Amino acid sequence: MIKFNRAAVAVLIIFMVMSILAGCGNKAASTQPKQEQVAQSSENQSFQQSDATSQNSGEEDIVQKIKSSGKLVIATSADYPPYEFHDISGGKDEIVGFDIDIAKAIAKELGVELEIKDMAFDGVLPALLSKKVDLAIAAFTITEERKKSVNFSDPYLDGGQQIVTYKGSSIKGKEDLKGKTIGVQLGTTGEAEAKKIEGAKLKQFDRVDAVMLDLMNKRIDAAIVGKVVADAYIKLNPDKYELAGDKLNSEQNGIPIRKEDTKLLEVVNKVLKDLKDSGEYEKLVQKWFVDFKPAEKK
Ligand code: ARG
Numbered sequence: 001m002i003k004f005n006r007a008a009v010a011v012l013i014i015f016m017v018m019s020i021l022a023g024c025g026n027k028a029a030s031t032q033p034k035q036e037q038v039a040q041s042s043e044n045q046s047f048q049q050s051d052a053t054s055q056n057s058g059e060e061d062i063v064q065k066i067k068s069s070g071k072l073v074i075a076t077s078a079d080y081p082p083y084e085f086h087d088i089s090g091g092k093d094e095i096v097g098f099d100i101d102i103a104k105a106i107a108k109e110l111g112v113e114l115e116i117k118d119m120a121f122d123g124v125l126p127a128l129l130s131k132k133v134d135l136a137i138a139a140f141t142i143t144e145e146r147k148k149s150v151n152f153s154d155p156y157l158d159g160g161q162q163i164v165t166y167k168g169s170s171i172k173g174k175e176d177l178k179g180k181t182i183g184v185q186l187g188t189t190g191e192a193e194a195k196k197i198e199g200a201k202l203k204q205f206d207r208v209d210a211v212m213l214d215l216m217n218k219r220i221d222a223a224i225v226g227k228v229v230a231d232a233y234i235k236l237n238p239d240k241y242e243l244a245g246d247k248l249n250s251e252q253n254g255i256p257i258r259k260e261d262t263k264l265l266e267v268v269n270k271v272l273k274d275l276k277d278s279g280e281y282e283k284l285v286q287k288w289f290v291d292f293k294p295a296e297k298k
Pocket of ligand 1: 076077078080121138140142185187189190208
Protein backbone atom coordinates (compact mmCIF):
# COMPACT_ATOMS: atom_id res chain seq x y z
CA MET A 1 0.00 0.00 0.00
CA ILE A 2 1.01 3.56 -0.61
CA LYS A 3 1.79 5.54 2.53
CA PHE A 4 1.78 9.28 2.79
CA ASN A 5 3.57 11.11 5.47
CA ARG A 6 3.89 14.67 6.64
CA ALA A 7 6.83 15.17 4.33
CA ALA A 8 4.56 14.38 1.40
CA VAL A 9 2.11 17.04 2.48
CA ALA A 10 4.90 19.53 3.06
CA VAL A 11 6.31 18.85 -0.39
CA LEU A 12 2.93 19.41 -2.00
CA ILE A 13 2.45 22.66 -0.16
CA ILE A 14 5.90 23.87 -1.18
CA PHE A 15 5.14 22.78 -4.72
CA MET A 16 1.87 24.70 -4.72
CA VAL A 17 3.36 27.84 -3.24
CA MET A 18 6.23 27.77 -5.73
CA SER A 19 3.89 27.35 -8.64
CA ILE A 20 1.66 30.13 -7.44
CA LEU A 21 4.61 32.47 -7.01
CA ALA A 22 5.71 31.51 -10.50
CA GLY A 23 2.18 32.16 -11.71
CA CYS A 24 2.01 35.72 -10.35
CA GLY A 25 1.85 38.56 -12.79
CA ASN A 26 -0.45 39.62 -15.53
CA LYS A 27 -2.15 37.54 -18.18
CA ALA A 28 0.29 38.41 -20.93
CA ALA A 29 3.26 37.47 -18.81
CA SER A 30 1.67 34.24 -17.72
CA THR A 31 1.79 32.80 -21.21
CA GLN A 32 5.54 33.20 -21.23
CA PRO A 33 7.60 30.14 -20.37
CA LYS A 34 8.38 30.01 -16.69
CA GLN A 35 10.94 27.31 -16.71
CA GLU A 36 13.06 25.51 -19.18
CA GLN A 37 14.45 22.15 -18.55
CA VAL A 38 16.57 19.91 -20.67
CA ALA A 39 16.62 16.16 -20.47
CA GLN A 40 19.45 14.38 -22.24
CA SER A 41 18.37 11.62 -24.54
CA SER A 42 20.47 8.53 -24.09
CA GLU A 43 20.37 7.27 -27.63
CA ASN A 44 21.06 9.47 -30.60
CA GLN A 45 20.84 7.39 -33.70
CA SER A 46 17.63 5.38 -33.39
CA PHE A 47 15.43 7.47 -35.63
CA GLN A 48 17.90 7.85 -38.46
CA GLN A 49 18.00 4.10 -38.94
CA SER A 50 14.26 3.53 -39.05
CA ASP A 51 13.31 6.59 -41.05
CA ALA A 52 14.24 6.18 -44.67
CA THR A 53 10.89 7.37 -46.04
CA SER A 54 10.75 10.83 -44.57
CA GLN A 55 14.02 11.75 -46.26
CA ASN A 56 12.44 11.39 -49.71
CA SER A 57 10.84 14.79 -50.20
CA GLY A 58 14.12 16.66 -49.79
CA GLU A 59 12.36 19.62 -48.15
CA GLU A 60 13.25 20.92 -44.71
CA ASP A 61 10.30 19.48 -42.82
CA ILE A 62 9.67 19.75 -39.11
CA VAL A 63 11.25 16.37 -38.37
CA GLN A 64 14.45 17.41 -40.15
CA LYS A 65 14.37 20.76 -38.42
CA ILE A 66 14.12 19.13 -34.99
CA LYS A 67 16.93 16.72 -35.83
CA SER A 68 19.26 19.40 -37.07
CA SER A 69 18.55 21.63 -34.07
CA GLY A 70 19.33 18.66 -31.82
CA LYS A 71 16.35 19.26 -29.55
CA LEU A 72 12.63 18.72 -29.35
CA VAL A 73 10.98 21.69 -27.66
CA ILE A 74 7.66 20.99 -25.98
CA ALA A 75 5.16 23.21 -24.18
CA THR A 76 3.32 21.98 -21.12
CA SER A 77 1.52 23.26 -18.05
CA ALA A 78 3.33 21.45 -15.26
CA ASP A 79 0.60 21.70 -12.67
CA TYR A 80 -1.23 18.48 -13.43
CA PRO A 81 0.05 15.45 -11.52
CA PRO A 82 0.53 12.69 -12.54
CA TYR A 83 0.62 13.90 -16.17
CA GLU A 84 3.13 16.73 -15.63
CA PHE A 85 4.26 18.45 -12.47
CA HIS A 86 7.26 19.83 -10.63
CA ASP A 87 8.98 17.23 -8.50
CA ILE A 88 11.12 18.95 -5.89
CA SER A 89 11.45 15.96 -3.59
CA GLY A 90 15.01 15.17 -4.64
CA GLY A 91 16.21 18.66 -3.74
CA LYS A 92 16.10 19.90 -7.32
CA ASP A 93 13.12 21.09 -9.31
CA GLU A 94 12.35 18.70 -12.13
CA ILE A 95 9.32 18.46 -14.41
CA VAL A 96 8.17 14.83 -14.48
CA GLY A 97 5.08 12.78 -15.23
CA PHE A 98 3.34 10.40 -17.60
CA ASP A 99 3.25 12.95 -20.45
CA ILE A 100 6.89 13.84 -19.87
CA ASP A 101 7.92 10.19 -20.21
CA ILE A 102 6.02 10.07 -23.52
CA ALA A 103 7.77 13.27 -24.62
CA LYS A 104 11.12 11.67 -23.70
CA ALA A 105 10.24 8.66 -25.85
CA ILE A 106 9.46 10.97 -28.79
CA ALA A 107 12.76 12.82 -28.31
CA LYS A 108 14.56 9.49 -28.16
CA GLU A 109 12.92 8.32 -31.38
CA LEU A 110 14.10 11.54 -33.05
CA GLY A 111 17.57 11.16 -31.51
CA VAL A 112 17.48 14.58 -29.85
CA GLU A 113 17.35 16.20 -26.42
CA LEU A 114 14.07 17.23 -24.82
CA GLU A 115 13.49 20.82 -23.77
CA ILE A 116 10.39 21.62 -21.71
CA LYS A 117 8.73 25.03 -21.54
CA ASP A 118 6.30 25.35 -18.65
CA MET A 119 3.49 27.85 -19.09
CA ALA A 120 -0.16 28.48 -18.25
CA PHE A 121 -2.39 25.91 -19.95
CA ASP A 122 -4.22 28.52 -22.02
CA GLY A 123 -0.87 29.64 -23.44
CA VAL A 124 0.12 26.15 -24.63
CA LEU A 125 -1.80 25.96 -27.91
CA PRO A 126 -0.93 29.58 -28.84
CA ALA A 127 2.75 28.71 -28.25
CA LEU A 128 2.39 25.70 -30.56
CA LEU A 129 0.53 27.60 -33.27
CA SER A 130 3.00 30.48 -33.23
CA LYS A 131 5.87 27.95 -33.55
CA LYS A 132 7.50 28.82 -30.24
CA VAL A 133 7.55 25.06 -29.61
CA ASP A 134 7.50 21.90 -31.73
CA LEU A 135 4.92 19.96 -29.75
CA ALA A 136 2.45 20.42 -26.92
CA ILE A 137 1.89 17.74 -24.32
CA ALA A 138 -0.37 18.78 -21.48
CA ALA A 139 -3.05 16.15 -20.89
CA PHE A 140 -4.98 17.67 -23.78
CA THR A 141 -8.46 16.35 -24.35
CA ILE A 142 -9.23 15.73 -28.00
CA THR A 143 -12.13 18.08 -28.82
CA GLU A 144 -13.86 19.06 -32.07
CA GLU A 145 -13.19 22.71 -31.31
CA ARG A 146 -9.43 22.16 -30.93
CA LYS A 147 -9.37 19.97 -34.06
CA LYS A 148 -10.23 23.08 -36.05
CA SER A 149 -6.77 24.48 -35.33
CA VAL A 150 -4.56 21.43 -34.67
CA ASN A 151 -4.28 17.74 -35.47
CA PHE A 152 -4.22 15.26 -32.61
CA SER A 153 -2.14 12.13 -32.24
CA ASP A 154 -3.96 8.85 -31.74
CA PRO A 155 -5.64 8.90 -28.31
CA TYR A 156 -3.18 7.82 -25.60
CA LEU A 157 -5.38 7.79 -22.51
CA ASP A 158 -9.05 7.78 -21.50
CA GLY A 159 -10.17 10.22 -18.87
CA GLY A 160 -12.88 12.59 -17.78
CA GLN A 161 -13.52 15.60 -15.58
CA GLN A 162 -14.28 15.28 -11.90
CA ILE A 163 -15.62 17.49 -9.11
CA VAL A 164 -13.30 17.63 -6.09
CA THR A 165 -14.17 19.27 -2.78
CA TYR A 166 -12.43 19.78 0.52
CA LYS A 167 -12.75 17.01 3.09
CA GLY A 168 -16.07 17.14 4.92
CA SER A 169 -17.80 19.36 2.36
CA SER A 170 -21.56 19.05 2.00
CA ILE A 171 -21.19 18.94 -1.80
CA LYS A 172 -21.73 15.40 -3.01
CA GLY A 173 -22.31 16.00 -6.72
CA LYS A 174 -23.09 18.63 -9.34
CA GLU A 175 -26.66 19.07 -8.06
CA ASP A 176 -25.18 20.61 -4.90
CA LEU A 177 -23.24 23.31 -6.76
CA LYS A 178 -26.00 25.89 -7.20
CA GLY A 179 -24.81 29.22 -5.82
CA LYS A 180 -21.37 27.70 -5.07
CA THR A 181 -17.99 28.72 -6.45
CA ILE A 182 -16.12 26.27 -8.64
CA GLY A 183 -12.43 26.76 -9.33
CA VAL A 184 -11.26 25.84 -12.82
CA GLN A 185 -8.18 26.22 -14.98
CA LEU A 186 -8.64 28.66 -17.86
CA GLY A 187 -9.17 27.12 -21.26
CA THR A 188 -9.73 23.57 -20.03
CA THR A 189 -12.57 21.14 -20.58
CA GLY A 190 -13.04 21.35 -16.79
CA GLU A 191 -13.94 25.00 -17.28
CA ALA A 192 -16.37 23.99 -20.04
CA GLU A 193 -18.00 21.42 -17.73
CA ALA A 194 -18.30 23.98 -14.93
CA LYS A 195 -20.05 26.41 -17.28
CA LYS A 196 -22.74 23.79 -17.86
CA ILE A 197 -23.63 23.63 -14.16
CA GLU A 198 -26.61 25.88 -13.68
CA GLY A 199 -26.39 28.51 -10.97
CA ALA A 200 -22.74 27.82 -10.16
CA LYS A 201 -20.15 30.62 -10.04
CA LEU A 202 -16.79 30.17 -11.72
CA LYS A 203 -13.39 31.25 -10.48
CA GLN A 204 -10.78 30.93 -13.22
CA PHE A 205 -7.10 30.30 -12.56
CA ASP A 206 -4.00 30.06 -14.74
CA ARG A 207 -2.71 27.07 -12.79
CA VAL A 208 -4.32 24.00 -11.27
CA ASP A 209 -2.05 24.07 -8.22
CA ALA A 210 -3.53 27.49 -7.41
CA VAL A 211 -7.04 26.06 -7.79
CA MET A 212 -6.21 23.24 -5.39
CA LEU A 213 -4.60 25.56 -2.85
CA ASP A 214 -7.73 27.74 -2.84
CA LEU A 215 -9.80 24.61 -2.35
CA MET A 216 -7.59 23.42 0.50
CA ASN A 217 -8.10 26.81 2.17
CA LYS A 218 -11.86 26.70 1.49
CA ARG A 219 -11.78 29.88 -0.57
CA ILE A 220 -13.75 28.00 -3.23
CA ASP A 221 -16.36 25.27 -2.75
CA ALA A 222 -15.20 22.84 -5.40
CA ALA A 223 -12.81 22.36 -8.29
CA ILE A 224 -13.19 20.54 -11.59
CA VAL A 225 -10.07 18.76 -12.86
CA GLY A 226 -9.27 15.46 -14.59
CA LYS A 227 -10.32 12.44 -12.52
CA VAL A 228 -6.79 11.01 -12.31
CA VAL A 229 -5.50 14.45 -11.30
CA ALA A 230 -8.11 14.63 -8.54
CA ASP A 231 -6.98 11.17 -7.44
CA ALA A 232 -3.36 12.34 -7.35
CA TYR A 233 -4.13 15.39 -5.20
CA ILE A 234 -6.15 13.15 -2.85
CA LYS A 235 -3.29 10.66 -2.62
CA LEU A 236 -1.01 13.53 -1.62
CA ASN A 237 -3.48 15.05 0.82
CA PRO A 238 -6.05 12.45 1.85
CA ASP A 239 -7.17 14.58 4.80
CA LYS A 240 -7.74 17.69 2.67
CA TYR A 241 -9.69 16.68 -0.43
CA GLU A 242 -12.42 14.29 -1.53
CA LEU A 243 -14.26 13.42 -4.74
CA ALA A 244 -17.86 14.56 -5.20
CA GLY A 245 -19.95 12.26 -7.34
CA ASP A 246 -18.95 10.42 -10.50
CA LYS A 247 -16.98 11.64 -13.49
CA LEU A 248 -18.81 14.41 -15.33
CA ASN A 249 -17.87 13.21 -18.81
CA SER A 250 -15.65 10.89 -20.82
CA GLU A 251 -12.63 12.23 -22.63
CA GLN A 252 -9.63 11.00 -24.56
CA ASN A 253 -6.19 12.57 -24.32
CA GLY A 254 -4.16 13.27 -27.43
CA ILE A 255 -1.04 15.21 -28.38
CA PRO A 256 -1.77 18.35 -30.42
CA ILE A 257 0.43 18.89 -33.47
CA ARG A 258 0.35 21.72 -36.01
CA LYS A 259 -1.77 20.80 -39.06
CA GLU A 260 1.15 21.15 -41.46
CA ASP A 261 3.47 18.94 -39.40
CA THR A 262 2.17 15.64 -40.76
CA LYS A 263 5.57 13.94 -40.56
CA LEU A 264 5.84 14.74 -36.88
CA LEU A 265 2.33 13.35 -36.42
CA GLU A 266 3.51 10.09 -37.99
CA VAL A 267 6.51 9.95 -35.66
CA VAL A 268 4.38 10.61 -32.57
CA ASN A 269 1.86 7.94 -33.55
CA LYS A 270 4.69 5.49 -34.21
CA VAL A 271 6.14 6.18 -30.76
CA LEU A 272 2.73 5.67 -29.10
CA LYS A 273 2.26 2.40 -31.00
CA ASP A 274 5.78 1.18 -30.20
CA LEU A 275 5.28 2.00 -26.50
CA LYS A 276 2.06 -0.02 -26.50
CA ASP A 277 3.48 -2.93 -28.51
CA SER A 278 6.57 -3.24 -26.34
CA GLY A 279 4.66 -3.21 -23.05
CA GLU A 280 6.44 -0.01 -22.04
CA TYR A 281 3.15 1.89 -22.11
CA GLU A 282 1.62 -0.40 -19.46
CA LYS A 283 4.68 0.16 -17.29
CA LEU A 284 4.21 3.92 -17.56
CA VAL A 285 0.55 3.59 -16.60
CA GLN A 286 1.57 1.51 -13.59
CA LYS A 287 4.33 3.96 -12.66
CA TRP A 288 2.24 7.14 -12.84
CA PHE A 289 -1.34 6.11 -12.20
CA VAL A 290 -0.92 3.25 -9.73
CA ASP A 291 2.44 3.47 -7.94
CA PHE A 292 2.54 7.29 -8.01
CA LYS A 293 3.97 8.66 -4.75
CA PRO A 294 5.72 11.97 -5.47
CA ALA A 295 7.39 12.67 -2.16
CA GLU A 296 9.37 9.46 -2.31
CA LYS A 297 10.40 9.59 -5.95
CA LYS A 298 14.18 9.87 -6.50
N1 ARG B 1 -7.82 17.64 -20.19
C1 ARG B 1 -8.19 19.01 -19.95
C2 ARG B 1 -8.23 19.79 -21.23
O1 ARG B 1 -7.70 19.36 -22.21
C3 ARG B 1 -7.30 19.68 -18.94
C4 ARG B 1 -5.86 19.68 -19.29
C5 ARG B 1 -5.06 20.53 -18.34
N2 ARG B 1 -3.67 20.25 -18.47
C6 ARG B 1 -2.70 20.75 -17.68
N3 ARG B 1 -1.48 20.35 -17.89
N4 ARG B 1 -2.99 21.62 -16.74
O2 ARG B 1 -8.77 20.85 -21.30
